[in-house]
Amino acid sequence: MSSRPFPPGRYPVVVVGSGPGGLQTSYFLSRLGVEHAVLSADDGPGGMFRRFPLFERLISWTHPSADVPRGSREFEAHDQNSLIADDPDLGALVLDQIGEDHRRPARDEMASGLRAFAERASVGVRYGCRWESTRRDEDELVLVTSDGEYRCTVAIFAVGMTEPWVPPIPGLELGMHYVHVSSAPDRYEDRRVVIVGKRNSAFEVGEAIVRSGLRELTLVSPRPPDLARLARSPLRPWYLTPYDEHVRGAPGRYVLNASVERIERRGQEFLLHALDPTRPESVVVEVDDVVAATGFRAPLQDLPELGVTTVLDGRLPALTPFWESVTVPGVYFAGNVTQAAQGLRKHGVASVSSMVCGFRYNARILARHVAETVFGIRLGRPRIEPANVVPYLLGELTRAPELTMQKGYLARVLGIDAEAGIRNLGILPLEVFVDGSHDGVAATLEFDADETIRPVVYMRRRGVLNETALPPHPLRRYEDAEYGEPLDALVRPLLPS
Numbered sequence: 001m002s003s004r005p006f007p008p009g010r011y012p013v014v015v016v017g018s019g020p021g022g023l024q025t026s027y028f029l030s031r032l033g034v035e036h037a038v039l040s041a042d043d044g045p046g047g048m049f050r051r052f053p054l055f056e057r058l059i060s061w062t063h064p065s066a067d068v069p070r071g072s073r074e075f076e077a078h079d080q081n082s083l084i085a086d087d088p089d090l091g092a093l094v095l096d097q098i099g100e101d102h103r104r105p106a107r108d109e110m111a112s113g114l115r116a117f118a119e120r121a122s123v124g125v126r127y128g129c130r131w132e133s134t135r136r137d138e139d140e141l142v143l144v145t146s147d148g149e150y151r152c153t154v155a156i157f158a159v160g161m162t163e164p165w166v167p168p169i170p171g172l173e174l175g176m177h178y179v180h181v182s183s184a185p186d187r188y189e190d191r192r193v194v195i196v197g198k199r200n201s202a203f204e205v206g207e208a209i210v211r212s213g214l215r216e217l218t219l220v221s222p223r224p225p226d227l228a229r230l231a232r233s234p235l236r237p238w239y240l241t242p243y244d245e246h247v248r249g250a251p252g253r254y255v256l257n258a259s260v261e262r263i264e265r266r267g268q269e270f271l272l273h274a275l276d277p278t279r280p281e282s283v284v285v286e287v288d289d290v291v292a293a294t295g296f297r298a299p300l301q302d303l304p305e306l307g308v309t310t311v312l313d314g315r316l317p318a319l320t321p322f323w324e325s326v327t328v329p330g331v332y333f334a335g336n337v338t339q340a341a342q343g344l345r346k347h348g349v350a351s352v353s354s355m356v357c358g359f360r361y362n363a364r365i366l367a368r369h370v371a372e373t374v375f376g377i378r379l380g381r382p383r384i385e386p387a388n389v390v391p392y393l394l395g396e397l398t399r400a401p402e403l404t405m406q407k408g409y410l411a412r413v414l415g416i417d418a419e420a421g422i423r424n425l426g427i428l429p430l431e432v433f434v435d436g437s438h439d440g441v442a443a444t445l446e447f448d449a450d451e452t453i454r455p456v457v458y459m460r461r462r463g464v465l466n467e468t469a470l471p472p473h474p475l476r477r478y479e480d481a482e483y484g485e486p487l488d489a490l491v492r493p494l495l496p497s
């Protein structure tokens, strides 16, 4: 025990969590020279992927074959699962783990890739240390843990979002939440199962138990599956067998759009009563098993009592675009929980901050933001010559993995100032630029209302913001005159002569 790093004490920053969010954040803090401690209740790295997803492979891809070098920045778009690093040898580590012919890692392959990152990048973690409560002592935050007290200026909680969340439906407690479902292959053989919920974990369980030879499967929740949203979702190709079989009328496969009134036990079976708004009477489904795939919440412990405002029935904290609590300064979040900062959500498109391929970039921005604004570490803002602005932005739109992954959420931002010239402000949340006041350009990729990917350029000149969507390209290549000329015409009035 004495060899464990980070004994209780005072640290500039404390990071809680050793899932991909915590590991990625710690890596970037270290790169910037921000001293910090990392604590985790687990006994090794990997976070949620040590347990979930229960059945299936991940929904995010790792494509081994690519026209760019492994570990390069461009390769990141081919590999949604590995953590990212400045050193190419630390990138793409999940690739080493996945078996032949697989495009998506299995859970244990993902966990091995994360373990390799923690080892090779020397991310130190105090494992077996549970954060239990929190208080403020003048300017310091105090995290009380199973090992003692940690005092810090900034706390970054990368605690994931896997605590069961169950809506108050009478009798739902008789069922089993996703996190407790048995993954034994024959557990549901020849049984009638109802799954309450119609989002990722519901379809994942549904798909898995359809394969285990169950007799009857019903998915039920009030809202119909959002097929428009699914069209943009990594879920679509992998988990939709139950829905497909329902639509095509397979016996014993039902997807109900109804609100569950109550569940009651009758002998060995359960009766689920649901209200379908198109029918005068409740629908009653008789089943052997009830699975509550009703979602998850972040384990925020006593942060709400400290003043951290929450959203979504307390499931997530309310966050600024830089992932700080809107109500308690110094309390930041990383990893999956960064999805709580929703961004602009144009055309209803959500970020992918709940997934590794999204929050790994948020982690770099967060570390830079904390280093700069809290600890006064000066970061470079390289100057760009006016003649290079258009080619640079078109190259970013074509190749930047941050823009490819976090569509409409992250942007390449250039600040333009008569005295300082054109400065590369880096990859930032688009919302930060849009809601800011400085003149400049932000380039991003967005889905339009028809699900088509387009480059979109935001410009602010003398305080007035304009937004221009450029045409889509069938091969998503934006580096020729078709894009150069209109972009040049757009940005030229803004550039210093």
Ligand SMILES: Cc1cc2nc3c(=O)[nH]c(=O)nc-3n(C[C@H](O)[C@H](O)[C@H](O)COP(=O)(O)OP(=O)(O)OC[C@H]3O[C@@H](n4cnc5c(N)ncnc54)[C@H](O)[C@@H]3O)c2cc1C
Binding pocket: 016, 017, 018, 019, 020, 021, 022, 039, 040, 041, 042, 046, 047, 048, 049, 052, 053, 054, 057, 058, 059, 060, 081, 129, 130, 131, 132, 158, 159, 160, 161, 162, 201, 204, 296, 299, 301, 334, 335, 336, 337, 354, 355, 356, 357
């Ligand atoms: C069923 C399911 C399937 C998913 N599939 C994918 C997928 O295919 N691809 C993808 O990219 N994402 C997927 N996700 C999203 C997934 O949540 C994230 O990608 C990722 O695992 C979250 O990383 P994280 O570091 O934020 O949290 P986690 O991986 O959940 O790690 C949380 C860490 O915080 C620690 N912790 C929590 N509370 C405390 C405490 N009180 N004290 C000390 N330590 C604490 C935990 O021990 C753990 O180390 C899936 C999520 C679910 C629920």
